[in-house]
Each structure stands twice: as C-alpha cells, then as structure tokens.
Amino acid sequence: LVEGSYPAEAPSGGNLAVIVSQTTADLLGLQVGESYTLFGQGQDEAQIPLQIVGIWRPTDPSNPSWFYAPEALDEVLLTSETAFVQQVVPQLELAVETAVWYQLYDGSRIRPAAVSRLLDGVRTVEARTTALLNGVTLDASPVAALNVYGDSSSILTFTLGVYSLPVLLLVLYFVALVASMVVQRGQSEVAILRSRGVGRPQIVGVYLVEGLIIGALGLALGLLLGGALAQLMGRSRTFLDPAMLNPTDQPLGIVYSWQTMGYAALGILINLLALLLPALAVSRHTIVTLRWQQARRLLAPLWQRYYLDVLLLIPPLYGWYQLSRQGTIAVLGGGNDPFSNPLLFLVPVLLCFSVGLLFFRFFPLLMGLFAWLAKWQSSPTLLLTLRQLARSSSQYMGPLLLLSLTMSLAAFTASMAITLDDHLWDQVYYGVGADLNIVELGESTEEPNQNQPGLPGQQQQQNNNDEDEDEPRWLFLPVSSHLEVEGIAAAARVGRHEAQLHGAAGAAGGRPAAAHH
Numbered sequence: 001l002v003e004g005s006y007p008a009e010a011p012s013g014g015n016l017a018v019i020v021s022q023t024t025a026d027l028l029g030l031q032v033g034e035s036y037t038l039f040g041q042g043q044d045e046a047q048i049p050l051q052i053v054g055i056w057r058p059t060d061p062s063n064p065s066w067f068y069a070p071e072a073l074d075e076v077l078l079t080s081e082t083a084f085v086q087q088v089v090p091q092l093e094l095a096v097e098t099a100v101w102y103q104l105y106d107g108s109r110i111r112p113a114a115v116s117r118l119l120d121g122v123r124t125v126e127a128r129t130t131a132l133l134n135g136v137t138l139d140a141s142p143v144a145a146l147n148v149y150g151d152s153s154s155i156l157t158f159t160l161g162v163y164s165l166p167v168l169l170l171v172l173y174f175v176a177l178v179a180s181m182v183v184q185r186g187q188s189e190v191a192i193l194r195s196r197g198v199g200r201p202q203i204v205g206v207y208l209v210e211g212l213i214i215g216a217l218g219l220a221l222g223l224l225l226g227g228a229l230a231q232l233m234g235r236s237r238t239f240l241d242p243a244m245l246n247p248t249d250q251p252l253g254i255v256y257s258w259q260t261m262g263y264a265a266l267g268i269l270i271n272l273l274a275l276l277l278p279a280l281a282v283s284r285h286t287i288v289t290l291r292w293q294q295a296r297r298l299l300a301p302l303w304q305r306y307y308l309d310v311l312l313l314i315p316p317l318y319g320w321y322q323l324s325r326q327g328t329i330a331v332l333g334g335g336n337d338p339f340s341n342p343l344l345f346l347v348p349v350l351l352c353f354s355v356g357l358l359f360f361r362f363f364p365l366l367m368g369l370f371a372w373l374a375k376w377q378s379s380p381t382l383l384l385t386l387r388q389l390a391r392s393s394s395q396y397m398g399p400l401l402l403l404s405l406t407m408s409l410a411a412f413t414a415s416m417a418i419t420l421d422d423h424l425w426d427q428v429y430y431g432v433g434a435d436l437n438i439v440e441l442g443e444s445t446e447e448p449n450q451n452q453p454g455l456p457g458q459q460q461q462q463n464n465n466d467e468d469e470d471e472p473r474w475l476f477l478p479v480s481s482h483l484e485v486e487g488i489a490a491a492a493r494v495g496r497h498e499a500q501l502h503g504a505a506g507a508a509g510g511r512p513a514a515a516h517h
Contacts, residue, residue, distance in 0.1 A: 004032040004054030007080040016087045018077040019054035021070075030055075038077075046091035050077070067102040067140055102140070111255055112153035115146050122146075163417075166349045166409050173405070176274040177398045183207070183278040190279075191287045200283040207279040208272070215268035222264065227254045238421050301394065309357035316354055319347035352408035356401050363400070364393045433494060438482070442474035 007017040015035055024030065032052055040046040056078070058070040079088075089095040110118070122143055129136045190203055234252030303309055371386035389396065482491040501508045 002055045002057055004052070006054055007078075007083055009080050009082055011080070011083040011086060015049045015051035016079060016083055017053045018050050018079045019056050020052055020077060021074045022055050022057040023071075023074045025052075025055045040092070048088060048091060065104055067100060105142070107142070110146075110149070111257070112150065112157075113257065113259070115150040115153070119143060119146055119150075163413065166413070169349075170402075170405055170409060172270065172274075174402055175271055177402055179271070179274040180278045180398070183275070183282050187282045187285070190282050191285050191289075194283065195286045200280070203283040204276060204279055207275055211272045211275045215271055218271070219264050219268060222267075223256065223260075227256075230254055238417070301397075303357065304361055309354065309361060312350075312354040312357060316347050316351035320351065323347060348412045349409065352405060352412065356404040356408070359404065360393070360397055360401065363397075364390050367393065436488070440476050442476045444474055 001019075002022050004019065007019065011017060016038075020030055030052055032055060035049065035051045038048040038050055040048075058066070061070050122138075122141070126136075126138055193203060194200075231252055231254065367386055367390035371383060371390050374383040374386050377383065476493075479491050479493055482488055499510050501510065
C-alpha cells in the first residue's frame with residue numbers, strides 16, 4: 001500500500017471504498033480521498049458512487065503467487081468482499097463476470113508414491129466442478145509439473161535399479177557364502193548333537209533364533225546407515241565425484257515408508273533362508289555320515305564334472321556377438337535411453353560370472369605350477385601356501401569367486417558410469433553449443449512510424465527504404481565486447497536456420513550442420 005488504507009471489511013454506507021493501482025493513479029492523476037461516480041454500460045445503467053481510499057503497487061511482480069500479471073489489474077478497482085456484495089451486486093444484472101479461485105500449495109512433502117493419487121484427485125476435482133458449474137477451467141495447474149516429476153522419478157528409480165541389480169546379486173551371494181561358512185564351522189558340533197539324540201527341528205530352531213537376532217540388529221543399523229548413505233549419494237555430482245553442499249542448501253529428504261520396511265523385511269527373510277537352508281542340510285548328518293561326506297569332497301564340484309561352467313559361457317558370448325553387430329549405446333538404447341536394452345548390463349555380468357567359474361577349473365593346475373616353481377625358492381612359507389591352495393582349492397573357491405566378481409563388477413560399473421557421463425556431457429554440449437549460450441537483443445534501425453500512411457515525407461522514406469534495402473535492420477554489440485567478461489576466452493556469433501531437403505522420396509526437414517560451431 002503506497003498511500004491511504006485498505007477498504008474496510010464492514011462498510012458503513014455511502015460511497016464505495018476502492019483502491020487503485022499506482023500506474024492508473026499516476027496516469028489519470030487520481031488522489032486518495034477523491035470521490036467519483038461509476039457509470040454502467042449497455043443494459044446496466046447503474047451509477048455507483050465511490051471514493052478512492054488507497055493506492056497500491058506490487059511488492060514483487062515476479063512472485064509466483066500472482067495468478068495474473070500485476071499489469072492486468074491496473075484498470076481494476078479493488079474493494080472488500082462485503083462492500084462488493086452489499087453495494088455493487090444489487091445494482092448490476094450480471095454481478096460476476098469472471099470468478100477466479102487460486103490456492104498456493106506446499107509441494108515440499110510430495111513423494112513419488114503420492115503422484116498418481118494427486119493426479120487422480122485433480123481429475124476428480126475437475127470433473128465434479130465442471131458438473132456443478134459449466135465453463136470452469138483449470139488455468140494454473142500442477143498436473144504438468146507432477147507428470148514431469150513422476151516420469152523423472154520412474155526413470156531415476158529404473159536407472160538406480162539397473163545399476164544396483166549386479167551389486168544386489170553380489171550381496172546376496174556374499175550373504176549366502178558367509179552363512180554357509182558359519183554353518184560349516186559348526187557342523188562338527190551339530191553332528192555330535194545329532195548323535196546324542198537332538199532332533200533336527202531343535203537344531204534349525206537354534207539357527208532361527210540366531211538369525212532373528214542378527215536380523216533385528218541389522219534392521220536397526222541398516223535404516224540408520226541407509227539414510228546416511230542416501231545423504232552421501234545426494235551430495236554426489238557424478239560417479240566418485242562428491243559435491244560438497246553449502247550449509248544453506250537443503251539436504252536430501254529421507255523418507256522411511258512402508259515400502260522401505262517391506263524391502264527390509266524381505267532382506268531379513270532372504271538372510272534367514274540363506275542361514276536355515278545350510279543348517280537344514282547339515283542337521284541330517286551324524287558323526288559317521290559327516291566323515292563320509294567330508295571324504296567325498298575330494299571329488300570335483302558338480303558344476304565342474306558336468307561342464308556347466310563351459311556351457312554358461314555360451315549366453316554371454318552370444319550376447320557379446322549381438323552387441324558387436326548392433327553397434328553403439330545410442331543404437332542399442334533406442335536413441336536417448338541407453339537403459340532400454342537389458343543386454344548392455346546382463347552380458348557383462350554373466351560374462352564375469354562365467355569366466356570366474358571357468359577360471360576355477362584351472363586354478364588347482366595353476367597353483368600346482370606355482371608350487372613346483374616355488375621349490376627352487378628359499379621360502380618354505382610360500383611353498384606350503386601354494387601346495388595348500390593346489391591340494392585344497394575347493395575350500396577357497398567361494399571367497400575367490402566373490403573376490404573375482406567384486407573386482408570385475410567394480411570395473412564394469414566404473415566404465416559404464418564414465419561412458420554415460422561422457423555421453424550426457426556430449427549430448428548437452430552439442431545442444432547448447434558452448435560453455436555459455438547468450439541470446440542477444442538487438443536494436444532496430446527502422447523508425448517506429450515510418451510505415452504509417454498519411455505522414456509527411458512518407459514517399460521520401462519509402463524511396464530511401466528501397467535504396468537502402470541491403471542495409472542492416474538490427475544493430476548488435478560487437479562480438480569482441482563479450483571478451484571483456486572475466487572467464488570468457490573466445491566468443492562467436494552462431495545462427496540456427498531450418499532447412500528443407502526435397503528429393504525423389506519426398507521432403508525432409510533439418511538443420512544445417514555448419515550452423516553449429
């Protein structure tokens with residue numbers, strides 16, 4: 001409020017109290033305290049006496065709370081709702097020309113899971129409002145922003161899921177390996193208990209209680225550590241490139257939903273199965289059957305005896321052949337989405353796993369060769385270690401496979417992340433054209449009224465225009481002026497022009513490549 005006061009909520013009668021914009025007051029010379037009479041037009045011949053009680057101007061014209069631009073209210077007289085109902089409505093046949101409802105909502109608590117419910121709610125409100133009052137439109141709608149938010153969330157979830165799938169499989173294998181090692185370390189005690197008359201349900205129950213205790217502790221610590229890791233991911237700009245946020249920046253919002261708890265419960269269930277299944281298998285043996293089973297471990301594993309490791313190489317090699325025939329990531333991904341082809345991620349993971357299994361077929365022979373070479377060395381520790389690895393390689397097969405998968409998947413993930421970063425960088429850089437793209441506003445050299453008829457000297461100006469037809473119509477700053485800005489090393493003016501190519505097969509639109517520099 002620049003001057004005066006706002007209209008009173010409860011008018012006492014007399015003139016209608018209104019406020020006007022500062023632009024209108026300056027244009028017409030209106031002053032606070034002046035009285036006027038407002039005449040109706042057309043069929044409305046009403047006469048409404050009014051008094052200007054205040055002059056206003058927008059505090060911040062760019063504030064998103066303005067559902068109309070503030071300039072649209074320059075020729076509008078504003079009054080209180082009570083005064084409008086009591087003093088204006090009774091004198092007009094059509095009291096309301098346009099009615100606008102505007103509500104500004106806080107979207108900081110919107111989560112991806114609630115987007116579909118919000119969109120359904122917006123559609124329901126539109127349908128019910130249209131049924132009650134025809135002609136109602138939703139001009140400032142959050143639907144477009146919600147759709148973009150939902151689509152971006154789905155793409156990000158899918159991207160993280162694709163990246164995390166090999167790691168999750170590796171974690172599951174690690175959990176199963178550790179659980180199997182825990183059960184194997186206690187299999188002698190389990191065999192003794194079975195020989196003394198303890199039943200299998202009791203043994204499995206012991207491991208069940210142990211797994212539930214570990215799962216409860218893991219759930220509590222996992223939720224805390226998971227939130228901390230998510231915050232760290234939110235601070236990362238790209239792969240292994242953490243960006244330190246300013247203290248004023250809002251941190252990543254962490255939400256523990258029922259879906260999160262469901263995933264946590266699923267993880268605990270998988271851990272329990274990984275612990276109980278080996279315990280159920282071990283609980284079958286007594287001392288006699290355990291020693292007999294340990295003697296059979298001298299044989300090669302089942303997957304080596306039936307050459308399953310060699311057969312497992314066929315799918316990734318075939319996928320590798322298909323990828324080499326199709327070509328680049330852009331072609332495989334169908335344009336801008338490199339995640340649409342699962343072969344890009346399944347082939348490297350399967351190849352790492354199958355090559356790791358195939359390596360263990362030759363691991364005892366390789367360790368035997370190293371042990372034979374170590375005989376000529378003076379280190380008995382190295383010799384004994386190599387002989388132990390050559391003779392009992394099956395004991396170390398699980399940890400070695402885990403180590404090889406971890407290293408290979410780490411290399412694959414790093415290379416894929418760097419490739420996608422470079423792809424995104426090149427795509428954005430090609431679209432922008434440079435580190436900075438400036439749109440210049442030139443100044444026209446034409447006179448604003450030179451083409452209006454009836455002006456003196458029109459024929460003279462028209463003849464001059466015909467003679468100066470090749471002269472520039474717009475003036476811009478020279479390109480060298482941009483070099484005065486700190487940090488700009490080179491600048492060039494670029495034009496983008498549409499082109500049409502007509503051939504025997506038809507016409508095709510495009511943009512000349514020479515326009516990009």
